[in-house]
Amino acid sequence: MTTADTLPVHQLLGLFDSPYVRRVAITMTHYGIPFEHVSLSVFRHMDQMRPLNPLFKVPMLTLPSGEKLYESAYQLDYLDEWAEQAGLQALTPRHGAQRREVLQKVALATIAVEKAVGLAYERRRPSALVWNEWVERLREQMKVALDQLEAMLKGEYLVGSRMSQADITTVVTLGFIRFVLPEEWPIARYPALENLAARLEATPEFLAVPIDKE
Ligand SMILES: N[C@@H](CCC(=O)N[C@@H](CS)C(=O)NCC(=O)O)C(=O)O
Structure with missing residues (x-):
């Protein structure tokens, strides 16, 4: 065995x-x-x-x-x-409509986090080289993706009644923005997403993988 x-x-x-x-x-x-x-x-x-x-x-x-x-x-x-x-239920269904739904919500979270990572990279530039219009564009794109996820989160999870990769990628995205770029997190704008994050960040699999903040 x-x-x-x-x-x-x-x-x-x-x-x-x-x-x-x-x-x-x-x-x-x-x-x-x-x-x-x-x-x-x-x-x-x-x-x-x-x-x-x-x-x-x-x-x-x-x-x-x-x-x-x-x-x-x-x-x-x-x-x-x-x-x-291994006989386990995959976090992204292997086929069908639920697979597409999970993947599209993962896509929204990935777009949000890609824009957040872009904002983090902008901070590495000398201030004279920061392109403010680009920073604003990244911020707006991140906001639109998060707004869409917030509107989609009606129940306990983003898809169906159990945790999927859509929830993991979304909560990881929130963690990145809130802990790595705290000033980019719009307080009180995303209550449903914050609730999801609070629940999942308290689970053993999330607690086992804390964000490094060096
Ligand atoms: N699409 C890639 C993105 C990975 C990514 O951008 N990783 C960053 C760290 S957050 C990285 O490797 N940055 C260094 C670089 O791009 O040169 C993935 O999903 O694996």
């Missing part, structure tokens, strides 16, 4: 301040897939990262076979397949 203790180990590269890395780590924890976390920054640990990942793009997931996967969406797809083979 294969148990969590005897499973071959996956390796996940990247810090949990990256929402992309965090959603993969939470998904692995949810499925009970043990992994080694290689906690290196794409900016601060370039010399250590170069031999592992000269693309300096995270997350990178190394499978027990040594195969390396880039792009969190493809990593989640691999993990869902793994879960299905």
Whole structure:
């Protein structure tokens, strides 16, 4: 019998301040897939990262076979397949209308977080080089995506009556904005999303993967 203790180990590269890395780590924890976390920054640990990942793009997931996967969406797809083979319910349904619904809500959360990451990168520029119109555009796009998710969240979860990848990616997005870019979080605008985040951030799989704030 294969148990969590005897499973071959996956390796996940990247810090949990990256929402992309965090959603993969939470998904692995949810499925009970043990992994080694290689906690290196794409900016601060370039010399250590170069031999592992000269693309300096995270997350990178190394499978027990040594195969390396880039792009969190493809990593989640691999993990869902793994879960299905292990007899677990995949966080993104494998086909049908519910799959599309989950994926489209994941897409909205991913758009929101991509704009938030864009805002975070703008802060790395010397102030004379900041393009204010671009910053405003990013902010507005992030807001529209979050507004749409807020309007869609009618019940306990974004799709159906159980947690899906739409909830994980949305809550990770909120975590990134609220804790990494707190001044970008519009207080009281998103009560339903805040409620979802409070509930999920208190679950074992989220607590096991805290945002790194260095
Ligand atoms: N679409 C990618 C986005 C990953 C991403 O942008 N990661 C950031 C960290 S949050 C990164 O690697 N930044 C370094 C760079 O792009 O040079 C995914 O979902 O994996």
